[in-house]
Amino acid sequence: MRIGLDWGGTKIEAVALDDAGTELIRRRVPTPRGDYTGCINAARDLVAGIETETARPATVGVGIPGSISPVTGLVRNANSVWLNGKPLKRDLETALSRVVRIENDANCFAVSEARDGAAAGAHVTLALILGTGCGSGIAIDGRALDGRQGLAGEFGHTPLPWMTIEEHPGPTCWCGRKGCNETFVSGSGLERDHLATTGERMTAAEIAASDAPAAQATMRRYADRLARALAVLIDILDPDTIVLGGGISNVDRLYECLPELIAPRVFADAWSTPIVKARHGDSSGVRGAAWLWE
Structure with a gap:
């Protein structure tokens, strides 16, 4: 049995899968925000509860909104900031x-969709999470690609390509830089752009669903920016399948x-890579964490 934990800012979710990928049990608890020890204990209790209920031992994989530094072994770049600088792997292994095995949550998403999702069978899978923030993960033959520094797929904090005069230098990102892709192609970036352009405050879902000309114009700008960001990733990686997840992935017109x-x-005479919606939806991250033991 494999247990996956999806360690989010609002909830910690756990799922147990059998060897065929069939879901045996799923549990979630609110994330003890700001309480590192409380988070460790919550993860421990979720795993213990599942193993008790199923009467089966399990491997454990964890997806986190950040990554483990290969130099220090500490969490870095997590928007759940109370994890940063903590020896999470060591502490979880002690508790459990x-x-x-710990991976960035976007990498877990990529693994899930490459293993038995929308990109099943693809050699190179590029998976984008387009939600409140944005990030990407890469899977090669169903296994997460970390990179030497553990940074593979960090497109959210690279600059938006081919900026127009009006876009330059871009909004200030939480990472301290200006013009990051995350400030343009995340759900919050979509909302910021609409507010700045129209003075109208709407959620990303409301903008995407609206037939109003201003909202339609916002979506056209969004799609153009996402296309620019993807074109650079395609030139570098040339993936077999691109999978979209997160709230923005539900905007059907993007696939058209x-x-x-x-x-x-794209720097090629022809380009045909399919862009598809995640098969497992919001469950993909936690399933991918379980599949880290494959």
Whole structure:
């Protein structure tokens, strides 16, 4: 049995999968925000509860909104800031009395969709999470690609390509830089752009669903920016499948317009990579964490 933990800012979710990927049990608890020790204890109790209920031992994989530094072994770049600088792997292994595998949550998403999701069978999978923030994960033959520094897929904190005069230098990102992709192609970036352009405060879902000309114009700007960001990733990685997840992935018109917006910007005479919606939806991250033991 494999247990996956998805360590989010508002909830910690756990799922147990059998060897075929069938879900055996799922549990979630609110994240003890700001309480590192409380988070460790919550994860420990979720695993113990599942193992007791199923009467089966399990491996444990964890997806986190950050990464483990290969130099220090400490968490870095987590927007759940109370994790940063903490020896999470060591502390979880102590609490659970076993080896634990930890990956960035976008990498877990990529692994899930490559293993038995929308990109099943793909050699190279690029998976984007487009939610409150944005990030990407890469899976090669169903296994997460970390990179030497553990930074593979960190497109959210690279600059928006081919900025217009009006876009430059871009909004200030939480990372301290200006013009990061995250400030443009996340759900919060979509909302910021609409507010700045129209003075109208709407959620990303409301903007996407609206037939108002101003909202439609906002979505056209968003799609163009996402296409630019993707074109650079395609030139570098040339993936077999691109999978979209997060709230923005539910905007069906993106799957129609992105290919024609991307194609002229890709450095090739032809481009045909499919862009698809995540098969497992919001469950993909926690399933991918479980599949880290494969």
